[in-house]
Amino acid sequence: MAFWPTKYDDSRRRRTPPVPTQVPAQVPARTPAETTTVSGPPRGAAEARTALRLAQLLRGTITPLRGDTVLEILEPHRPRLVPKPVNPLPALVGKPQGQMVDALLRPIGQIVTDVLLPGLRDHLIDRLVAGRTDHEDSLPGAVDLAEAMRALVGRMRGGGKGHLQAVVVAIETDARTTADTLTRDTRPIDVGGIDRLARALLRFEVRRMALEALGGSGALLTVINQSRRLARYSLRRATEAIEGFVADRGLKTLHASLATLAQADGLIVIALRNLDDQEETKEESGPFVEPADRKAMNDWLSAAWRLSDTLxxxxxxxxxxxxxxxxxxxxxxxxxxxxxxxxxxxxxxxxPAAVDTLKQRLVDRCDALARQTGERLVEALLAKPADPALARRLLARGRLLAQLLYDMNRDEAVEELAMHLVMASEALAHNG
Structure with a gap:
């Protein structure tokens, strides 16, 4: 079939076999754990302070003098093309408070919805999601700012609600992403690993309080569930670390167990979050079903008990x-x-009652160890012939054990062991 030339002759292009296009390689998205934390102070600090102050002023009795204060704090944020607002309250003295508030909000509404709320949105997202915490001590509390944002949106009768919803969505998305990233980590617990999980749970607490202040009930439920999931995961990781040393008393498992228990404060934070979850949810349990939160705690305590036996x-x-x-x-x-x-x-x-039982067991066994060490030290010195090498080894270990008893507030046991240590030290020094 012939191809007749036309004004736009594309016969040559149609006869040429198409060249396969090269699809650009897809670059995998970086997980939050791989991205670097943005440094620097959060955005919108000035707008956040002004929004909090404005919410406080609008909460009290509205007077012409208070109206002047409102206009004064908003003046630095007024866009160039927005006319300077005039205080309408002197002409409304004696009118109902609702009418005076509406009259005051009318000239400043654009500043609130177009400047303050967007700045407050960016500020809260930077602090609660991006993790920008520089100069945080000098900034208002994030929960107070969330309450102020909700109050201002309410005063504006829904104006600027999109900014509030943006904060809610950002917090919810970040909570889900953070929990997914942390719970997929299967690397062995290292130094600081438990503390990182504890800090993540504390961040979830701040998210929960902020969402409660913002009124994001749906997102709040998501954050609560993700927090519970992360707390259970953290307890399971700690349980795996100490159970590894119980099963295999090697150096690698010893390092994992040491790294886990050295972060006792982080473990306490995780356990407290788990116990709070158990109280809040109050899941039903039966003879064949154990709630997931309670199971995670019971598994941890059982592993701690077995570890104490090994130690x-x-x-x-x-x-x-x-x-x-x-x-x-x-x-x-x-x-x-x-x-x-x-x-x-x-x-x-x-x-759980098992915590008190384990604590008392640790105390009793350590007291018994102290008595055993003191008696064995005396036997080594009185043996015929004496064994000074064994006595020195027991003396060094007795001092370490005395420090442990002191940290456990076992004063009587410390005094009894210290008496044996002093006598043994003097005897070894006398015998050279």
Missing amino acids: FDLVGKAAAGGELDDLLFAALLRQLRSLHHFCADLTHAGR
């Missing part, structure tokens, strides 16, 4: 004079100290 087994042999590196002995005592710190400082009305 006392190793420490007991060392306290009797067994061969054990002094650094390893000190590391084992640090884990016992952290377990006791967790049990002693976990103050919550709904704390």
Whole structure:
């Protein structure tokens, strides 16, 4: 078939086989954990302060003098093309408060909806989502600002509500993304890992309070569920770390267990969040169903109990004079100290009875270890022939054990052990 030339002859192009187009490679999106935190102070600090002050002024009794104050604080934010507002209140003295508020908002409404609320939106997103916390001590509280934003939107009868909704959506999306990213992390717990999870849970607390202030009920439910999910995950990670050392007493598992228990304050934050979740939800349980939050806590406490058995087994042999590196002995005592710190400082009305039982067990076993160490030290000095090398080893371990008892507020046990340590030290010094 012939192709007749036309004004726009495309016969040559049609006869040429099409060249396959190269599809650009898709660059995978970076997860929040991979992105760098934006440094610097949050945006809209001036607008945030003014919005909070304006909400406070509108909350009280409206007078002409207060109207002058409102216009004064808004003047720095007035756009160039917006005419300077005039205080209408002197002509309305004696009128109902609602009428005076409406009259005052009429000339300043554009400044509120076009300047203050957008700036406040950016400020809250930077602080609650982007993590810009520089100079935070000098800024108003995020929850107070959220309450002010909701109050101003209400005063404007829904004007600027889109800015409020933008903050709610940003918080909800960030909460879901943060929880997804953290709960997908399967790397072993390292130094600071538990504290990072605890800080993430504290950020969820701020999100919850901000959403309550903003009135975002749907997003609030999402954040609560994600917070519960993250708390359960954090307890499971801590449980896995200490159970690893119980099953395999190697250096790698010891490092994971040490790194976990060294962050006792972070563990307390996680446990408190879990106990709060149990109180708030009050899930029904039966003979075959255990609520997920309670199961996570029970698994952690069971693992802590088994870990204490393992630690006392190793420490007991060392306290009797067994061969054990002094650094390893000190590391084992640090884990016992952290377990006791967790049990002693976990103050919550709904704390399980197993916490008190574990705490008392730690105290009793440590007291028994102190007596055993003191008696074994005396035996080593009185043996025929004496074993000064064993006595010095027991003396060093006894001092570490005395420090543990002191940290546990076991004054009587410390005094009893200290008496043996002093006598042993003097005897070794006398015998050279």
